[in-house]
Amino acid sequence: MKGIANAPEMIEVESGSIITPKGFHANGVYTGVKRKRLDLGAIYCDVPASSAAVYTCNRIQAAPLQVTKESIMKEGKLQAIVVNSGNANACTGERGVKDAYEMRKASAAHFHVPEHYVAVTSTGVIGEYMPMDKVLPGIEQLKPEASLEGAEAFNQAILTTDTMNKKTCFQTTVNGKVVSIGGVAKGSGMINPNMATMLSFITTDAVIEPPVLQQALSQITNKTFNRITVDGDTSTNDMVVVMASGLAGHETLTPEHPDWLAFYQALKQTCESLAKKIARDGEGATKLIEVQVNGALNDEEAGKIAKKIVGSDLVKSAVYGADANWGRIICAIGYSGCEINPETIDIAIGPIQTLQNSQPLVFSEEAATAYLQEEETVFINVDLHIGTGTGKAWGCDLTYDYVRINAGYRT
Amino acid sequence: MKGIANAPEMIEVESGSIITPKGFHANGVYTGVKRKRLDLGAIYCDVPASSAAVYTCNRIQAAPLQVTKESIMKEGKLQAIVVNSGNANACTGERGVKDAYEMRKASAAHFHVPEHYVAVTSTGVIGEYMPMDKVLPGIEQLKPEASLEGAEAFNQAILTTDTMNKKTCFQTTVNGKVVSIGGVAKGSGMINPNMATMLSFITTDAVIEPPVLQQALSQITNKTFNRITVDGDTSTNDMVVVMASGLAGHETLTPEHPDWLAFYQALKQTCESLAKKIARDGEGATKLIEVQVNGALNDEEAGKIAKKIVGSDLVKSAVYGADANWGRIICAIGYSGCEINPETIDIAIGPIQTLQNSQPLVFSEEAATAYLQEEETVFINVDLHIGTGTGKAWGCDLTYDYVRINAGYRT
Structure with a gap:
């Protein structure tokens, strides 16, 4: 395990997953809620695990979120997470809440744990009742195991329109002991937004109390999961849980x-890694876009501006069209609602400086096009020169026919 | 001229245009800023006209906006508006401002009016200097006339990627005299957002002082032009001017x-008519969507929620797919940031009630599909049942291949 001098030691474990941290098991089964693929999964921990979660900010929240909140609130501990895909159990009224409680109850009985040690989560169609006749027998089949196959089956079971699995694992040391953090996520790109629910489950064998874990997760989520664009539509079911x-x-x-910093950075890296994988998996996306904003009034405004840029259809289509279109970037900066000085903006696209002090620079269009065509991750750097705030955001390019029409010419 | 009982008398003049109000002339010429089409136009008034304008809220504003603001601020009067398309003169620094002043000066000389009686406006490419060698000789060619041909040429000259002309004309009576209000607009749909600048020019022969006109225009713009979605990207050049x-x-x-009410309603109707034409002209759009929200905390929140719904890619693609997908509508309501009660929401799609008190209703999917397929304007009605606020917003469906993939199934 090698670390950078003066930085917390941290390594990425290529083959790691949610079962790499000690005590965790996972699997996934097929119940028939989805037509063909695995649609019910569980993560199980040998012991009650300190747990924390963040939820969608949509005022309309799906029934399972209510039940999971109640579970975590009681003691800050979870021993099992049960997730189904294919049906979101959202906008399903009282019956939906009753169904979510019933899923929790059946899971608790199956795993021989108290009900408030169980979290339930759903993703899929909104406004249809959960097919309990399929889900309840499915829960009986859940036999989590501490194997990569089990973790892989869990990951499959939570996907909807995702085109790739999203998993990550980092290790660091605390008091000389190896601490592992594993995570999985699901979330489809903006161009298939009807299933845009983002879910992420993170496991670790760190020793930490629930309130401390919650604070770390909330802080980190604001700078990772909340910094990716899906499609501007916030799902009723978004959730990140860490055990x-x-x-x-x-x-x-x-x-x-x-x-502390070693653990915090490893947890942040786990979340950032998953967030970037979600952004990169925008259906049909060919590139990840990373926007870094410096010199903003404060970090919050820097992050907000970065997210506005990476969320702009104009910018995304320009990246796809390999067009170094800084006009669209400055336009997004202008409508971000953040403090700026219209006369002091620098913009670089990769290594190409295109604007300095808000004045166009002469640059090689060929070099810019080559950069945008060749790189799989496109970096956009902005300096506002009004403060010390910095922030990042991630998104993907737009690659579809309707964009193709617009991507070809400079505006 | 017939009016509805108790409502201000107002008629739409099918053949009317910006030259219908007394004193106005218009035309358009070709200068070569655009490759082939007319690209420079002018509206000229026989007398100095009381004038008012609203501008983009983007912090980055194009040079001509600065010059036009200065003109109107001086006396509240304009006698000529000169507009070019093909180049936005935005992000062009000091040289851009100098060029805009020079366009104003040349126009003032050409029309023999003081400089501050001239407004200049541009739309097109951002970040390239104005080709003054083409624009200045073009100004010399401008010979506005009080004919439909002149108005039509002006309208052509301000278009970029629009697929149709957008003009309207209403008449009402004030002190028994006929008052005409004519308007033209340009603005492309969200799917061609790089040219999304929205411009509108309105003429009237009403007798009104500039500050009163400004107040009416600002109020009306908030409920008309500001209630259409383009693509979430606010241009650096948006402007509405009334003379x-x-x-x-x-x-x-x-x-x-x-x-007063007769005039105000006719001006509002003019703006609403142009705004709806812009929304309907989303490239490839097949339908206009009108969202009406009632029962909100106040009118402002009702308008905000209506705009969130009509701006949601999910809702737009569902309309295109003829899918009565109220789940996406309630999702947008939930993330609008406005006050709601998650338990008391009603949603109707055209005549089909789909949700009552936030509970799904059983409705005929066939009837809903037929409505969505057959109507050229789709109405979505929401009642939040928490207050008396009402508001409308307009947008269009999404019809492109990337949407087609997603529009077909219920989520």
């Missing part, structure tokens, strides 16, 4: 712990 | 005038 088994055997982590 | 020649010969209009 910490505490089996790594180090001293309990708090922000005062000497290795 | 009132005062040649209708009635007593000066103020909000206290007995016929």
Whole structure:
């Protein structure tokens, strides 16, 4: 395990997954809610795990979110997460809430744990009742295992229109002990937004109390999952859950712990890695776009501006068209609602500086086009020169026929 | 001229245009800024006209906006508006401002009016300098005439990627005198957003002072032009200008005038008509969508929610797919950021009630599909049942291949 000098030691474990941290098991089964593919999965922990979660900010929230919130609120512990895909159990009224409670109850009985140690999550169609005749027998079949096959089956079971699995794993050291953090996510790109629910499940064997874990997750989510664009439509079912088994055997982590930063950065890296994989999996997307904004009034405004840029259809179609169209970037900066000085903006697209102090620079269009055509990740750098705020956001290009019409010419 | 009982008398003049109000002339010429089509136009008034304008809220504003603001601010009067298409003169720094002033100066000399009686406006490519060698000789060619041909040429000259002309004309009576209001607009749909600048020019022969006209225009713009979705990208060049020649010969209009409402409603109808034409002209759009929200906390929130719904890619693609997908509508309501009660929402798609008190209703999918397939304007009605606020917004469906993939199934 090698670390950069003065930076917390951290390595990415290529073959790692949600079962890499000690104590975790996972699997996925087919119940028939979806037509063909696996549609019900579970993560199980040998011990009650310190848990934290963040939820969609949509005022309309699906029934399972209500039930999961109640579970986590009670003790801050979870031992099982049960997820179905194909039906979101959203906008299903009282019956939907009753169904979510029933899913939790059946799962608790199956895993021999208290009900409030179970989280339930759903993704799929809105406004249709959950086919309980399929889900309840499915829960009986769930036999989580500490194998890559089990983790892979879980990952399959939570997908809807995703075109690729999204998993990641990082390791760091706390008190000399290896701490693992594994994560999976689902989420489709903006061009298939009807299934845009984003779910992510993260496991770790770190020793940490629920309130501390919750605070870290909330902070990190704001700079990772909340910094990707899906399509501007916030799902009724979005959720990120993290479970910490505490089996790594180090001293309990708090922000005062000497290795706190190592853990925090590894958790952040896990979330950022998953967030970028979601952005990259925009249906048909060919590129990941990363926007870095510096010199903003503060970090919050920097992040907001970065997200406006990467969320602009204009910018996305320009990237697809390999057009170094800084006019669209400055336009998005202008309508971001953030403090700017219209006279002091620098914009670079990859290595190509295109605007300095808001004045167009002469640059090689050929070099810019080559950069945009060749790189799989396109970097856009903005400096506003009004403060010290910095922030990043991620998205993908737009590649469809309707965009193709517009991507070819400079505006 | 027939009016509805108790409503201000108003008629739409099918053949009317910006030259219908007394005193106005228009034309358009070809200068070569665009490759082939007319690209420079002017509206000229026989007398200095009371004038008012609203501008883009983008913090980055194109040079001509600055010059036009200065013109109108000085006296509230305009006698000529000169517009070019093909180049936006935006993000062009000091040289851009100098060029805009030079366009104004040349126009003032050509029309023999003071410089501050001239407004200049541009739409087109961002970040390229104005080809003054083409524009200045073009100004010399401008010979506005009080003919439909002249108005038509002006309208052609301001278009970029629009697929249809957008003009309208209404007449009402003030002190028994006929008052005409004519308007033209340009603006492309969200699917060709790089040229999304929205411009509108409105003429009237009403007698009205500039500050009163400005107040009416600002109020009306908030409920008409600001209620259409283009693509979430606010252009650096958006502008609406109204000129009132005062040649209708009635007593000066103020909000206290007995016929104020007649004028106000006719001006509002002119703006709403143009706004709807812009929304309907989304490239490839097959339908206009009108969303009416009632029962909101207040009118502002109702308008905001209506605009969120009509701006949702999910809702737009569902309309194209003739899918009565109320789940996407309630999802947009939920993330609107406005006050709602998640338990008391009614949603109707045309005549089909789909949700009552947030509970799904059983409805005929066939009837809903037939409605969505057959109607050229789709109405979505929402009642939140928490207040008395009402508001409308307009948009269009999404019809492209990338949407086609998603429009076919219910989520």
